[in-house]
């Protein structure tokens with residue numbers, strides 16, 4: 001990371017703020033350029049502060065180039081007056097608050113026009129997240145590059161071209177880890193119905209998803225379709241299951257389409 005790394009303020013350092021903080025530190029963001037505001041620092045945050053020496057709840061705000069707003073959406077009104085003194089006209093506010101539109105945020109933080117709305121997901125905590133982000137036209141190329149650097153410290157990043165698509169990102173990758181966890185539950189339950197001991201079925205299902213996920217990760221140049229075909233012999237057992245899973249009207253694609261549409265509709269309703 002270059003020497004003159006601009007100042008980063010993390011406002012609200014719970015689960016996701018901590019993941020972003022850990023990512024920034026691991027990615028080489030200098031601790032001297034980081035400030036964190038968090039009313040109730042966890043023990044882990046206090047330990048991290050002791051080890052790295054970033055500013056935690058500094059008495060006086062300084063101008064911050066990047067301001068990550070990672071409080072719960074319903075806390076924005078209460079937090080805004082404390083965020084404002086950190087902002088200059090050149091600050092870029094990066095919000096990860098679910099369902100808070102840029103118009104909502106801009107109304108409360110009018111000191112800048114540079115806003116990014118981002119939706120990370122929980123594997124960010126292990127550096128394997130994926131974030132979808134939208135930026136207003138007020139950001140210049142340097143701002144965008146800086147935000148890219150920050151958001152990529154917790155994994156991958158996709159920019160979308162209009163703010164409405166953040167609801168689709170939320171529905172696919174933001175909520176997506178829960179779908180995969182449920183897949184483990186469903187596979188476990190199916191195994192139990194075939195007579196496997198529940199604990200064994202659970203271990204088989206879990207390790208299968210872990211291993212398949214890791215294969216996807218390691219074989220990033222190979223499409224999921226090819227990976228699937230590679231393990232499906234014609235007329236074999238996998239093919240028999242896939243015939244059910246890939247049914248046109250009642251297969252997994254149809255079910256996932258309905259599930260993701262429901263998540264998107266909920267995201268839109270929450271954004272008001």
Ligand SMILES: NC(=O)c1ccc[n+]([C@@H]2O[C@H](COP(=O)([O-])OP(=O)(O)OC[C@H]3O[C@@H](n4cnc5c(N)ncnc54)[C@H](OP(=O)(O)O)[C@@H]3O)[C@@H](O)[C@H]2O)c1
Nearest residue numbers: 012013014015016040070071072073075079096097098120
């Ligand atoms: N977790 C996810 O998977 C995920 C994914 C995408 C987006 N998000 C978004 O990320 C944001 C944070 O979620 P989270 O799961 O990390 O929630 P969280 O663990 O509750 O973190 C929010 C933190 O903000 C702190 N806070 C509250 N009011 C504050 C104030 N006025 N000034 C400074 N800090 C304040 C809270 O402190 P107290 O606990 O002491 O109140 C808490 O530590 C949410 O807006 C959520 O929509 C989360």
